Every structure is written in structure tokens, then in C-alpha cells.
Amino acid sequence: MNETSWRQHLYHGLLWLIALLFFMPVLWIFLAAFKAEGLLVSWPPRWFFTPTLDNLRDVFARPGFWSYLAMSFVLSIGAVVIALVVSFLAAYSFSRYKPTGTNFIMFLLLSVRMVPATAVVVPVFLMYSAFGWSKTFHGMLLFYAMFAIPFSLWILKGFLDGVSERYDETALVNGGSRLHVIFRVVLPQVKPGLVAAFIFNIIFVWNEFLFNYLLGGKGTTMIPVLLATGVNEGGSVDWTFIASLSFIYMLPPILAIFLFQKYLLVGMTFGTVRGEV
Amino acid sequence: MADIRVERLRKTFGPVVALDDVSFSFADSQVTCLLGPSGCGKTTLMRIVAGLEQPTAGEVFFGGRRVTSLPPRKREIGMVFQYPVVYKGISVYRNIELPLLSEKLGKAERARRVEEVIALLGLEVSADKDVSALDNGTRQKVAVAREVARQPRIILFDEPITNVDAVAKLQLKRAFKELTRRLSQTIVYVTHDQTEAMTLADQIALMRDGRIVQCDAPRVLYNRPADRFGGWFLGNPGMAFFDAVLGANGDGPTLASPLFPAPVPVADLPPGAPTSITLGIRPEQIRVGGAAAPGAVQAMLLRKSISIGRQYLLSLRLPDGITPPFKAKVEPALGDALAAGSDVWVELPLDRVTLFDPSGSRLEARLGAGAAAPVAAPVRS
Numbered sequence: 001m002n003e004t005s006w007r008q009h010l011y012h013g014l015l016w017l018i019a020l021l022f023f024m025p026v027l028w029i030f031l032a033a034f035k036a037e038g039l040l041v042s043w044p045p046r047w048f049f050t051p052t053l054d055n056l057r058d059v060f061a062r063p064g065f066w067s068y069l070a071m072s073f074v075l076s077i078g079a080v081v082i083a084l085v086v087s088f089l090a091a092y093s094f095s096r097y098k099p100t101g102t103n104f105i106m107f108l109l110l111s112v113r114m115v116p117a118t119a120v121v122v123p124v125f126l127m128y129s130a131f132g133w134s135k136t137f138h139g140m141l142l143f144y145a146m147f148a149i150p151f152s153l154w155i156l157k158g159f160l161d162g163v164s165e166r167y168d169e170t171a172l173v174n175g176g177s178r179l180h181v182i183f184r185v186v187l188p189q190v191k192p193g194l195v196a197a198f199i200f201n202i203i204f205v206w207n208e209f210l211f212n213y214l215l216g217g218k219g220t221t222m223i224p225v226l227l228a229t230g231v232n233e234g235g236s237v238d239w240t241f242i243a244s245l246s247f248i249y250m251l252p253p254i255l256a257i258f259l260f261q262k263y264l265l266v267g268m269t270f271g272t273v274r275g276e277v
Numbered sequence: 278m279a280d281i282r283v284e285r286l287r288k289t290f291g292p293v294v295a296l297d298d299v300s301f302s303f304a305d306s307q308v309t310c311l312l313g314p315s316g317c318g319k320t321t322l323m324r325i326v327a328g329l330e331q332p333t334a335g336e337v338f339f340g341g342r343r344v345t346s347l348p349p350r351k352r353e354i355g356m357v358f359q360y361p362v363v364y365k366g367i368s369v370y371r372n373i374e375l376p377l378l379s380e381k382l383g384k385a386e387r388a389r390r391v392e393e394v395i396a397l398l399g400l401e402v403s404a405d406k407d408v409s410a411l412d413n414g415t416r417q418k419v420a421v422a423r424e425v426a427r428q429p430r431i432i433l434f435d436e437p438i439t440n441v442d443a444v445a446k447l448q449l450k451r452a453f454k455e456l457t458r459r460l461s462q463t464i465v466y467v468t469h470d471q472t473e474a475m476t477l478a479d480q481i482a483l484m485r486d487g488r489i490v491q492c493d494a495p496r497v498l499y500n501r502p503a504d505r506f507g508g509w510f511l512g513n514p515g516m517a518f519f520d521a522v523l524g525a526n527g528d529g530p531t532l533a534s535p536l537f538p539a540p541v542p543v544a545d546l547p548p549g550a551p552t553s554i555t556l557g558i559r560p561e562q563i564r565v566g567g568a569a570a571p572g573a574v575q576a577m578l579l580r581k582s583i584s585i586g587r588q589y590l591l592s593l594r595l596p597d598g599i600t601p602p603f604k605a606k607v608e609p610a611l612g613d614a615l616a617a618g619s620d621v622w623v624e625l626p627l628d629r630v631t632l633f634d635p636s637g638s639r640l641e642a643r644l645g646a647g648a649a650a651p652v653a654a655p656v657r658s
Contacts, residue, residue, distance in 0.1 A: 166358040169329050170420075172349045173356040174376040174427065185364075 026250070032243035040239050055244035062241075064226070072222040072249075076205035079144030080152075080198055087149045088194065091156035092182055096165065106157065109150040117210050128215055135217025143211060148201035155200070159193030160186065195263035203253050223249045279340045279430035279463045280305040281326055286335035288321050295321040296332070297487035305340070308457045308464040309492075310474035313484030314510065319467045322484075323433050326465065328352050339431065355424030355432040359439050361416035363408040370395070370404045373423045380427070394422040397459065398452055414438075414445025418452060425460065434466040438473065450476055471511050475499070483507050500559075505637035508557045514590070516557040516631075517603040523552040532556075532632075532644065535600045536625050538574055543632075546642045554640065555633040556625070563605035564624040565591060567615060573622035581617055588612065593623060 032040050034051035059065060094102050124143070125134070133139030163186055171185045172178070187194075209224040216225070227245055231237055257264065281303040288296040295318045303309045303326075311319040324330040326337060328349035336345045344352055363372050373391050382390075395404050398418045408416055417437055424432055438449045454477055457464055468474050474481050475495045482492040483506075491503035502508040508516035521534035523543070531540035534556055566573065579592040579602060589612025594602045605623065607615075615621060627645040634640050 164360050164362070166360045166362050169327075169349075170356065170358065170362040172329065173327055173352075173354055174424075175350045175379060177350065189365075 029243050029246050029250075032239070033247035035240070035243075037240050040243065055240045056248070059241065059244045059248065062226075062230070064221070068221050068223050068226045069248075071220060072206060073252075075140055075144060075220065075222060076202050079141050079205055080148050080201045082141070082145040083148035083152050083201060084194060084197060086145070087152035087197070088156055088187070088190075089182070090149075091153050091160050092186065094153075094157055095160035096168065106154065109153055112150050113147075121210060121214060124211070125214055134215045135220065137220050140212070140216050140220045143215065144205045144208065147208075148197075148205065151204075152197040152201060155197045156190060156193050159190040163189045192263040195260050199256055199260055199264055202256070206249075206253055281431060281463060281465065282338040283322070283326070284336045284338070286322070286325060286337070287333045288318070288325060288330065289333050294487050296325070296335075299335070299487070299489055301482065301489050301492070303463055303465055304480065305463055306461050307479040308466060308477055310478035310481045311465065311467045311484055312471060312474040312478075312481050312510075313469065315469055317484040318487040319469075319484045320435055323435055323465060323467050326431075327354055327356050327433055353429050353431070355427055355429040357417070357421050357424055357432070357434045357437045359436040361413055361420045361440070363411075363416045363419050365409045366407065368405050369400055369408055369411070369419050369422075372408055372419050373426050376423060376427055390426045390428070394426045397425070397456060398422050412441075412445065414441040414449055417441060417449060421453075421456070425456070429462065431463045431465070432460070434464065436468055437466075439468075439470075453477055471513075483510065485510075501639070502557075502631065503639050505555065505557065505633050508631065508633075512559055513584075514560055514604050517560055517563065517605070518633075519556045519558075519600060519603070519625075521554045521556050521632075523550065523554055535595050535597050536574055536623065538572065541627065541644050544643045547640065550640060550642075551634050553635055555635070555637075557631045557633055558625050558629055560590070560604045561588075561606040562626060562629040563603075564626055565593075565605050565607050565611065565615070566622045566624070567611075567619075569622050570624060573624035576621055576623045578615055578617055578619055578621050581612060581615065583612075589615075591615070591621075593621065 028045065031045075031047070031049075033055055034053070035046070035049055036052050036054070039046050039049055093099070094106065099105075128134040128139055128143075131139070133142075167185055167189070168181045171181045176185065206222075207224060208222070209228060212220070212222050213225050213228070216222070223245065227242065227249070230241055230245070282301070284300050286296050286299040286301075287294075297318075299318075299322060311322060313319050321330060325332050328344070328347060332345065336343060338344065339352065364375065367375075370391060373394060374387065377387050377390065395401055398421060400415070400418055400422060403411060403415055403419075408419060411419070417440075421434075421437065434453075438446050438453075441449060450473060457477060466474070466477055478495055480492055481495050481498050483490045483498060485506050491498060491507055493501070493503075498507060499511050502511065502516070505516075505518065508518070519534055519536050521532045521537075523546075524531050524533055524540055526540065526542075528542060530543050530546055532543045532554065533540040536556065564573070569575075574595065576593045576595050579594055581589050581591050584590045584606065587609045589607050589609065591605045591607060591612070592602055593605055594600075630644055632640040632642055632644075
């Protein structure tokens with residue numbers, strides 16, 4: 001073995017070690033989901049034990065769990081799909097028609113995401129109260145869509161700028177309408193961007209707590225609120241409940257990320273790094 | 278009939294005038310090259326013909342039908358861009374077939390058309406390959422094939438071989454030549470590369486500053502440029518220019534120039550011709566020799582360099598110190614014999630000299646003692 005490969009192995013080993021270190025809390029939660037209540041908080045942590053499904057059964061039996069889970073799915077998927085449709089069309093317009101002030105508008109949109117949620121919670125709450133939208137399903141749905149649009153727009157505009165306008169023009173000359181160009185010619189070429197925007201935003205909505213807690217009512221509660229409010233139900237902190245619910249709740253995003261990994265890597269560069277133009 | 282006629286076409290982008298009242302006709306079933314330096318408005322003109330750009334003023338007609346306000350998809354045209362537009366992830370065959378799918382064509386007819394263009398452009402080997410696996414030159418062929426397969430009445434090419442490497446460029450040029458010879462469509466081909474235009478065009482429309490300066494067959498354009506710009510822009514290097522002064526002797530008007538040992542009689546000058554005239558001649562038409570000859574003047578050979586076809590490009594200077602150095606092209610044998618720094622004799626064959634007035638327009642006149650015979654447009658082989 002020569003020196004370079006020896007060094008490389010060392011680096012890889014180190015990277016693995018660091019990655020595992022950061023993964024520890026997740027692993028702890030995953031294991032805790034299958035531990036009996038007494039074992040859970042024991043110190044030092046017990047890595048080997050007889051797993052039990054009691055905790056999961058308990059979660060499934062909780063009142064409202066299934067409806068909350070369903071709401072999590074409906075709200076995050078629904079809001080992000082709305083956001084993607086809106087931001088794809090907006091990104092196309094920004095990319096192709098370049099209205100005056102495009103750069104400023106793009107900056108303004110992104111700055112929406114720079115404001116901490118706690119800073120806008122009061123104005124949003126007042127606005128929603130005035131509209132009579134708090135505690136409503138469409139209110140929640142539109143709020144999350146609104147929150148997902150700027151980031152999606154940024155990702156998609158990067159991708160669309162990478163699709164040469166000559167594609168549009170060729171299709172137009174070849175007898176296509178503008179809608180044909182947008183959906184049949186351009187859309188297929190920015191699929192990685194759409195997937196990336198979808199995943200990033202769905203993770204955000206999936207984990208959102210604050211606005212769901214303050215604006216949402218009984219009918220629009222998602223799992224993070226259940227996690228927070230369910231903690232103290234027994235009088236003391238219910239760790240097995242937290243662990244098993246977290247476990248269930250983390251599975252879908254982890255699966256999604258695993259399945260769409262290759263798109264995410266492309267998406268994280270905002271479409272700016274491409275093999276070719 | 279699918280000739281393209283534009284009338285008083287004007288296009289401005291803010292303060293920039295891209296097209297300045299252009300009226301022109303692209304002949305039916307012919308290849309017309311729009312040739313000109315970057316920014317002369319040739320691409321803008323083509324994009325207006327395609328309908329991708331709206332003119333500020335003026336009209337566009339296809340075979341007598343006004344199309345100025347028609348959207349591109351209703352103009353029945355094909356267009357190939359500088360950037361090879363191909364759809365990645367699908368085969369060459371599919372790429373060519375795609376636009377045909379939305380037309381009302383039988384399955385057999387569709388396949389026939391696709392296979393025909395594949396054969397026409399020599400794409401048989403790549404027909405089933407994914408376009409992602411192809412080089413830019415082949416991709417461009419695919420883009421061309423797709424437009425040809427649709428059988429539009431007009432095909433527009435916008436610098437289609439600028440973006441490919443040198444070898445592929447040559448192949449594409451050859452393929453296009455073959456293709457255009459077999460197609461009966463009206464073809465407009467935009468380029469800034471004169472060899473491309475010379476090779477492919479039935480006629481070249483030379484553009485400058487938003488105007489079409491001259492439109493002629495390549496050889497006519499090369500040998501009889503309508504103005505100094507054409508002489509300078511075409512050829513590599515372009516025409517050599519010399520100052521001359523109009524005078525007179527007992528028999529009539531004469532032209533005196535440092536390149537003529539004695540004033541040369543000139544006939545058929547238009548009335549009121551200016552006294553200060555510019556002589557233009559192609560570098561390869563300047564006669565250079567190692568020994569004194571009648572009609573020749575002495576010059577110094579500054580440098581020699583080898584150019585295409587092993588011809589020599591000579592940099593020459595007259596002893597008068599006023600005339601700027603100029604270039605001449607000579608055959609290999611002569612070039613080998615001449616040494617840099619030595620004296621040579623330079624003669625301008627009078628039938629090859631073109632005269633320009635101070636504004637740059639060509640003057641119709643005949644040079645030489647026996648100037649009775651009209652100068653036929655000399656044909657270069």
C-alpha cells in the first residue's frame with residue numbers, strides 16, 4: 001500500500017467517525033423507540049437490550065395520532081405542490097422575460113426567509129385574525145405555500161437560467177405554443193431542481209412547529225405540535241412517547257432523502273454547477 | 278413560392294439601431310448568406326424573419342403573404358441556432374421525430390422522413406444513440422436534421438457551426454453544402470465567417486451597421502465589391518488600398534499613384550468624379566517579381582510568412598515612406614526565392630484594380646492604355 005492510499009484511508013476513516021458522532025443523537029432516539037421505559041434514561045446508555053414494540057403501540061393508540069399524521073402529510077405535500085407550481089411559473093417568467101428589477105425582487109424574496117420566524121409571528125397572527133383565517137385548513141396550507149415559494153423560486157430560477165433560451169425558440173419555431181414550451185420542453189429539463197425544491201421545502205413544513213401551534217387549530221395540528229404538547233401529559237416528561245413518535249416522524253423524510261439523494265446534491269448548488277451549458 | 282421579402286425593416290434596442298431601414302429579398306429556393314462582422318444586425322434580421330423578434334417598423338412577407346405579426350409557430354419555418362438544441366436522454370431518431378409527432382402524418386410517412394434526413398446527414402451510425410453521448414458537431418447535425426425533416430418552406434441557420442471544433446467544422450460545412458444542394462427550400466444562413474459564406478452561398482448579402490451593403494454571388498462579391506468595406510472584409514487578408522490622384526494629359530484623364538511608374542490613362546469615369554481616388558486590389562492579384570519589369574515599381578520586402586496552401590504572404594513597403602506597408606500573396610516557388618529585406622518589383626495588373634471614391638463606393642471606370650475593351654468581372658478559380 002503506498003502512502004497516498006494510506007492517507008486516503010485515514011481521511012475516510014476520520015470522516016466516517018465524525019459522521020457517526022453527529023448521527024449519535026438520531027441513533028439514540030431510534031434505539032429509545034424500542035426500549036422499555038426504565039432502560040431509556042439509564043446511564044451509561046444501554047446499547048444492547050431486548051427491543052419492545054410497546055412504545056409504538058402506545059403512540060398508535062393515542063387519540064388524534066392518525067389524524068395528526070395525516071394532516072402532516074396533507075399540509076406539507078399540498079403546500080409544497082402549490083408552491084412549486086407557483087414558483088416554477090414565476091421562475092420561468094423571471095428567467096425569460098426579465099422584468100425590471102428582477103434582481104431586487106429575487107433578493108426581496110430570499111430576505112423573507114432570512115427573517116426569524118419568531119419575529120413575524122405576531123404580524124402574521126394579527127393578519128390571519130383579521131382575515132379570519134387562523135385555525136382554518138386553507139389558512140395553514142397557504143401560509144406554508146407562501147413560506148416555501150421564495151426558496152423554490154431561487155432554486156428553480158437557477159435551473160431555468162441554465163436551460164438555453166434557444167430551446168424555447170426552437171420549440172416555438174417548430175410549431176409549439178408557449179405552454180407547450182413551458183411544460184413539455186423546459187419542465188423536463190429542470191426536474192432535478194423541482195425534486196430538490198420539493199424535498200427541501202417538505203422537510204421545512206414537515207418540521208414546522210411555531211406557526212402550526214399558534215395559527216393552527218385542532219383540525220390542522222401536525223405531529224410536531226403533538227410532540228410538544230404530548231410530552232407532559234402524564235405529569236412528568238414522557239420520554240418513551242417522544243422517542244417513538246420522533247422515530248415514526250423521522251422515517252418519511254429520511255426515506256425521501258435517501259431516494260432522491262442525487263437530485264439533492266444538484267439542487268444544493270442552486271443549479272449553478274452544471275456539467276455543461 | 279417562398280421567397281422572403283422584408284420592407285423598410287427597422288429595429289432599435291434602446292439607443293442602438295440594429296437594423297436601419299432594410300429592404301431586401303431572399304430569393305426562392307436559394308441559399309442566401311447574411312455575412313458581416315459581429316453586431317452588424319444579421320442575427321436580428323434573421324430573428325425578425327423567424328418571428329422571434331418584432332420589428333420596430335417595417336414588414337416581412339413570405340411569398341407575397343404578410344407575416345409580420347404572425348407568431349413563429351405559424352410561419353412554417355425551421356431554424357438552427359449556434360447552440361445545438363437537442364433533447365438529452367433520448368435517441369437521435371426520437372430527437373428528429375419529436376416535432377413530427379404533432380403533425381398529421383402517417384406512421385410510415387413519418388418514418389420515411391426521419392430516415393431520409395438521417396441518411397442525408399450521415400447520421401446512420403448514431404441514430405439509436407442517446408444524444409448526450411455525442412459531440413457538439415453531431416448534435417448540431419441532429420438539430421439540422423430535425424428542422425429539415427419537418428420540411429418547412431424556409432430554413433434559417435444562425436451561425437450553426439461556430440460552436441464546434443475545427444475538424445467537426447469542416448465536416449459540417451461539407452455536410453451542409455451537400456444538404457443545401459439537395460434541398461429546394463429557401464435558406465438563409467447567418468455567419469461572420471467568410472469562408473463558410475463563400476462555400477455555401479448562392480448569394481451573399483454583406484451587412485454592415487444595420488444595412489445590407491451588397492448582395493451578389495460569392496465570386497462577384499469577392500472580385501467586384503460595391504464599396505471599400507466589402508473589399509476589406511472579404512479575403513484573408515482583405516484588399517490592399519492605395520491613394521491615387523486624378524489628373525490629365527493630352528489624351529484624357531489619367532490616374533497617378535505611387536504604385537504606377539507613370540500616370541495611367543483612365544476611361545469611362547463618371548462625370549464629376551472626385552480627384553482623390555482609392556485603388557483596391559486583392560493581395561493575390563498583385564504581381565511581385567525579383568527583377569525590374571515595365572509597369573512595376575520598386576518596393577522593399579519587409580517580411581514573408583507562409584499562409585494557407587503554402588503560399589507566401591509578403592509584407593511590402595514602398596521607398597517613398599508615405600504609402601503604408603501592404604500585403605501581397607505569391608506562389609510557393611517565388612516566395613522561396615525572395616529574401617526578406619531585399620528589393621522586389623511590384624506591379625498592379627490594371628484589369629484587376631478596383632477604384633473607390635472617397636466615400637468608399639466603387640467607381641465604374643477602366644484603366645490602361647487599351648482601355649477600350651470592357652473589364653469583365655474576372656472569375657477566380
